Amino acid sequence: MQELREAYAEAQRLSLELQEKNRELEEGNWQLAEAHARLQAAQSQMLQREKMASVGQLAAGVAHEINNPVGFVTSNLATLARYIDRLTEFIARQDRAVGSDQREELQAARKELKIDYISEDARDLIRESLDGTDRVSAIVRGLKSFSRVDEARLQAADINECLEATLNIVWNELKYKASVTKEYGDLPRTVCNPQQLNQVFMNFLVNAAQAIDKQGEIRISTRQTGNMILVSxxxxxxGIAPENLSRxxxxxxxxKEIGKGTGLGLSISYDIIKKHGGDIEVESEPGCGTTFTVKIPVVAA
Ligand SMILES: Nc1ncnc2c1ncn2[C@@H]1O[C@H](COP(=O)(O)OP(=O)(O)OP(=O)(O)O)[C@@H](O)[C@H]1O
Ligand SMILES: [Mg+2]
Known part of the structure; x- marks a missing residue:
């Protein structure tokens, strides 16, 4: 009887021990799963960053290639404008020089060939084309300062200029969705990684445009308070539902639907701003709108 009791006690002790071991195993397992998830997230972030970096490189390459033809098209257009002026002047002088019998014939030809309209319209066409090449140049400039792959990572930059460069890049995604208002304050140059900040600004602007259903407004403002630069x-x-705000x-x-968003934009932005010694704040009212404010410290060169 005594033996049986002892055996039973021993079995109970073993069972408790087993339970304890089991619990430890479960905990270990859980920790492993968590570590795995963290690793996966880190890997995806790295992939996304590499993707952004190669997009930047590609953009810089394309910008470089476009620069050259845009340069000669612009300069040829300007020359063409001067030629047209001279030709028009020549026609006017010819008109004055010819005798009255030929003049009638010339006038008829001039009407038939719509010479007056053509010389007027040619100027408009050239002006429009020059506007176009100006825009292409601005985009190329934007792409270059956006990607800055060849420049040192840290440099003194003007945040307002960074915003302009980024706006040039995302303009296509914004223009049909929103009117963009800019309120740039006076900012000191600050040592930062402009390429990364451009990425952050781009994500805020694209998020804002994607949050707007049909037509809306995006207001970008910058100011300095104390030693901080604030960009809103x-x-x-x-807007963002309260239960999502912390996530x-x-x-x-x-x-966002599959294929539209990876959900990495803000986490990478947060990372970049934290590395700059800054912070991101968000205020949102569902149905009304959202304001993100980036704070970065002013770092003298
Ligand atoms: N301006 C905004 N208005 C409303 N919701 C926003 C805004 N910005 C971010 N969000 C919400 O935060 C979520 C996460 O944003 P985040 O930029 O990290 O990822 P994403 O835009 O969904 O995808 P990705 O940036 O990778 O393309 C968005 O899916 C959206 O629900
Ligand atoms: Mg995003």
Whole structure:
């Protein structure tokens, strides 16, 4: 009887020990799963960063290639404008020089060939084309300062200029969705990684445009308070539900349909701003809009 009791006690002890071991195993397992998830998130972030870097490189290459033809098209157009002026002047002088019998014939030809309209329209066409090449040049400049692959990573930059460069790049995604208002304050140059900041600004602007259903407004403002530069992006988009507000900086958190968002934009932005010694704040009212404010410290060169 005594033996049986002892055996039973021993079995119970063993069973408890087993339970304890099991619990430890479960905990270990759980920790492993968590580590795995963290590794996966880190890997995806790295991939996304590499993607952005190669997009930057590609953009810089394309910008370089476009620069050359745009340069000669612009200069040829300007020359063409001068030629047209001279030809028009020549026609006017010829008109004055010829005798009255030929003049009638010339007038008829002039009417038939719409010479007056052509010389007027040619000037308009050239002006429009020059506007176009100006725009292409601005985009190329934007692409170059956006990607800055060949320049040192840290440099003194003007945040307002960074914003302009980024706006040039994302303009296509914004223009049908929103009117963009800019309120740039006076900012000191600050040592930063402009390429990375451009990425951050781009994500805020694209997010703002994507939050707007049909037509809305995006207001970009900059100012300095104390030793901080503040950049705000306010939109009149759909806003963020309160229960999501604490999750938007998590990697892979997205409310966008598959293929539209990876949910990495804000987590990478947060990372970049933290590395600059700054912070990101968000205020949002569902149905009214959202304001993101980036704070970065002024670092003297
Ligand atoms: N301006 C905004 N207005 C409303 N919701 C926003 C805004 N900005 C971010 N969000 C919300 O935060 C989520 C996460 O944004 P984040 O930029 O990290 O990822 P994403 O835009 O979904 O995808 P990705 O940037 O990778 O293309 C978005 O899916 C959206 O729900
Ligand atoms: Mg985004």
């Amino acid at each position: 992006f306010a939109d009149t988009g759909c 938007i900086f998590e990697p892979f958190f997205t409310t």
